[in-house]
Amino acid sequence: MLNQSPTEKLYAMRLRGMAEGFRAQQEQTNLQRLTFEERFTMLVDQQWNWGADRALERRLRNGRLQGPACIEEIDYRAVGGLDRQMVGPTGIGKTFLARAFGNKACRDGFTALFIRAEQTVPGTGDGTS
Numbered sequence: 001m002l003n004q005s006p007t008e009k010l011y012a013m014r015l016r017g018m019a020e021g022f023r024a025q026q027e028q029t030n031l032q033r034l035t036f037e038e039r040f041t042m043l044v045d046q047q048w049n050w051g052a053d054r055a056l057e058r059r060l061r062n063g064r065l066q067g068p069a070c071i072e073e074i075d076y077r078a079v080g081g082l083d084r085q086m087v088g089p090t091g092i093g094k095t096f097l098a099r100a101f102g103n104k105a106c107r108d109g110f111t112a113l114f115i116r117a118e119q120t121v122p123g124t125g126d127g128t129s
Contacts, residue, residue: 007023
């Protein structure tokens with residue numbers, strides 16, 4: 001175990017973000033002027049961000065959002081006051097909104113699941129229309 005490099009040990013401990021940060025620090029000579037605490041803090045931040053990014057990727061993948069949609073892309077200039085006739089037609093953005101809310105939930109640390117609703121005939125439950 002003494003013959004292993006610190007990077008190999010970090011990978012073995014599943015600290016991949018810290019290992020990648022350590023490798024990057026070795027390649028940058030201008031970091032020598034930083035204190036040990038500053039460099040160590042950078043490594044801890046790298047590990048923290050790596051873990052948070054992986055968790056977000058996992059939540060987005062498991063949410064099956066099927067495409068990019070972000071709440072920041074919603075056009076709020078649209079006329080308000082949706083009526084019942086407007087909710088049904090295709091192309092008005094229902095799916096986009098569902099995906100955008102799911103994406104935002106995942107970014108906020110929650111889980112989400114996007115499932116398309118199948119059209120069913122009321123009372124039959126057999127999925128036919």
